[in-house]
Amino acid sequence: MSEKIRIKDVTPVKIVKPKDASTKPNYSARSRIYVRAVQGTFENIRRFFGLIFLGTFALIPWLQYQGQQAVLLDIAEQRFSFFAITLWPQDLTILAYTLIVSAFALFFITTFAGRVWCGFMCPQTTWTFIFIWFEEKIEGARNKRMKLDERKMDVDKFIRKSLKHLSWITVALLTSLTFVGYFTPIDELFVDFFTFDTGFWVAFWVLFFTFCTYANAGYMREIMCTHMCPYARFQSAMFDKDTYTVAYNAQRGEKRGPRTRKMTPEQVQEKGLGDCIDCNLCVQVCPTGIDIRNGLQYECINCGACVDACNGVMEKMGYEKNLISFTSEHELKGGTTKIFRSKLVGYAIVLVVMSGLLIADIAMRVPLEVDIIRDRNSLDRETNQGLIENVYTLKILNKSQQLRTYTIDVKGLVNARYFGDAEVVVSGGEVFTLPISVATEPENLEVGTQKIRFHVSTVDDNGDIIEVEEPTTFIFTGV
Numbered sequence: 001m002s003e004k005i006r007i008k009d010v011t012p013v014k015i016v017k018p019k020d021a022s023t024k025p026n027y028s029a030r031s032r033i034y035v036r037a038v039q040g041t042f043e044n045i046r047r048f049f050g051l052i053f054l055g056t057f058a059l060i061p062w063l064q065y066q067g068q069q070a071v072l073l074d075i076a077e078q079r080f081s082f083f084a085i086t087l088w089p090q091d092l093t094i095l096a097y098t099l100i101v102s103a104f105a106l107f108f109i110t111t112f113a114g115r116v117w118c119g120f121m122c123p124q125t126t127w128t129f130i131f132i133w134f135e136e137k138i139e140g141a142r143n144k145r146m147k148l149d150e151r152k153m154d155v156d157k158f159i160r161k162s163l164k165h166l167s168w169i170t171v172a173l174l175t176s177l178t179f180v181g182y183f184t185p186i187d188e189l190f191v192d193f194f195t196f197d198t199g200f201w202v203a204f205w206v207l208f209f210t211f212c213t214y215a216n217a218g219y220m221r222e223i224m225c226t227h228m229c230p231y232a233r234f235q236s237a238m239f240d241k242d243t244y245t246v247a248y249n250a251q252r253g254e255k256r257g258p259r260t261r262k263m264t265p266e267q268v269q270e271k272g273l274g275d276c277i278d279c280n281l282c283v284q285v286c287p288t289g290i291d292i293r294n295g296l297q298y299e300c301i302n303c304g305a306c307v308d309a310c311n312g313v314m315e316k317m318g319y320e321k322n323l324i325s326f327t328s329e330h331e332l333k334g335g336t337t338k339i340f341r342s343k344l345v346g347y348a349i350v351l352v353v354m355s356g357l358l359i360a361d362i363a364m365r366v367p368l369e370v371d372i373i374r375d376r377n378s379l380d381r382e383t384n385q386g387l388i389e390n391v392y393t394l395k396i397l398n399k400s401q402q403l404r405t406y407t408i409d410v411k412g413l414v415n416a417r418y419f420g421d422a423e424v425v426v427s428g429g430e431v432f433t434l435p436i437s438v439a440t441e442p443e444n445l446e447v448g449t450q451k452i453r454f455h456v457s458t459v460d461d462n463g464d465i466i467e468v469e470e471p472t473t474f475i476f477t478g479v
Contacts, residue, residue, distance in 0.1 A: 040308025
């Protein structure tokens with residue numbers, strides 16, 4: 001046996017690390033994004049929806065209904081007023097249905113058209129672009145802002161920076177006052193705040209939300225979308241190959257490369273170039289700083305800014321538009337988008353069903369709540385007339401916004417005698433507490449408990465009778 005067995009040297013090689021390896025960070029620092037202004041169809045749509053959202057947000061707390069703030073979420077009183085409807089903690093199902101409908105509406109839209117909520121209606125996006133608008137007006141266009149930040153501090157830079165931050169703080173303060181105005185009377189809030197007459201907690205929340213708006217829209221911006229908003233993380237579960245998203249047509253655009261407008265299509269083809277001239281405008285206008293040409297990314301908020309920028313370039317070059325467009329994966333591969341698919345239809349069915357339940361719950365809602373509390377100090381007692389008496393506390397919640405007169409009586413007890421006010425007047429949104437007692441002769445009772453009902457009724461403005469029966473127990477110990 002003269003053949004040698006081949007062996008492999010597996011002696012580990014010593015790895016020598018640089019001396020400063022331990023001091024280097026394992027992540028790259030965030031680069032500031034200088035968003036370039038863009039004009040186009042989707043930019044106009046975004047501005048339109050942004051103005052609608054901003055105007056609605058600013059107007060609603062100032063609306064009045066029957067002499068009161070139309071929309072007021074009074075947490076201290078546990079009362080939420082929406083024009084003619086006042087919701088209480090007992091109306092939790094309405095809140096639950098509302099949240100479910102909102103969630104499935106968001107799921108439906110996302111499955112169909114991607115993150116258009118983020119790009120066109122999200123408050124973070126709206127306020128970020130407002131802050132960017134002030135930035136552009138005061139510091140100049142993208143290149144001017146970059147050069148301004150590279151300069152050392154001088155008088156001009158100090159004035160521009162001061163004006164920018166002053167405008168940001170002003171917008172943030174007005175936003176915060178409007179938001180807090182949803183939870184406390186807004187007319188009093190503005191007067192008390194600027195006259196330094198507001199309470200501690202109101203002032204705290206105004207300043208807190210001012211700081212949050214200033215920090216989120218002025219500094220954090222895309223960090224809120226890429227690292228803090230959970231929607232960016234679970235959106236992929238709703239996407240499929242038929243979802244319309246902002247996408248780059250690589251088959252048409254590659255190979256990228258610069259060229260002049262005078263180059264003929266034949267000359268472009270000879271160089272092996274696609275329609276993308278590699279101008280990077282799609283990157284410069286992106287509020288999250290991504291390159292859409294790298295494919296679908298979770299940072300993309302579907303604002304369409306890159307679509308407008310690219311279409312503008314294609315128009316100048318004389319090329320066909322929509323190199324970057326709202327399209328689906330199937331269309332990019334030459335197929336067709338299937339609109340009616342099981343996932344989308346499923347979301348639509350659930351959305352319709354839950355919307356129906358929400359409407360039904362609101363329509364069948366009784367604007368009256370009655371609660372009975374037994375006296376815990378004694379089960380029963382005998383009166384001077386030899387009657388057996390039970391003592392209760394009756395609470396009437398007027399869930400309407402108008403003054404109501406309620407009639408009270410007792411059912412379910414033979415020859416029941418009711419002691420207390422048989423008719424009470426309760427203001428809108430008031431909880432009225434009434435001590436009462438019920439008694440009857442001992443021969444009408446059996447030892448133990450007996451079910452009785454308190455009947456409370458009123459007549460609304462339309463002449464309809466509103467009534468509620470609340471059950472409780474009548475106790476006779478026989479002692």
